[in-house]
Amino acid sequence: MIVQVSYSRRVRNDDEGPVAADALSRVTWALRRAEWAVQARKEQRLRPLGMAAAQYSLLISVHTDPGLTGAELARRLNVTPQAVASQVARLEERGLLERRAHPRHRHIQELHLTDAGREALGLADAVIVDIEERIAEELGPEQAAQLTALLDQVADVVREA
Incomplete structure (x- = not known):
């Protein structure tokens, strides 16, 4: 038996199993299902470019914040x-990244994109933009903006928790 305490908190009685019957319909599972679907599509679409989604994330991070x-x-x-x-x-x-010595700390190496890295990132980003546009097209502009705002709010709430 589940006793409703508030919208977001539930208390379990000891006579039940280890999780509530609605465990897979929680917000966190909905987020995870969406993440799995997006990640799988990114992997599928980036594979022909010889890139994994993790590599895209790494390259875009270095592009955004060189060094x-x-x-x-x-x-x-x-x-x-x-x-x-x-x-x-x-x-x-693959010639997409290079390490450079830190200007003040000789044992620290900074990461920078090469010209080939910038080109590969541009191709990969076009794939990601296409996936994002498909999502936005299906949701419509208002719901896409609302989803983005809600996800930002979730991130803020979790960081503060």
């Missing part, structure tokens, strides 16, 4: 430094 270090990038992308190092090595081998 990031691997540690800063790991924090920004919410992944381990080892995961960033692995992706950086792959992208560097």
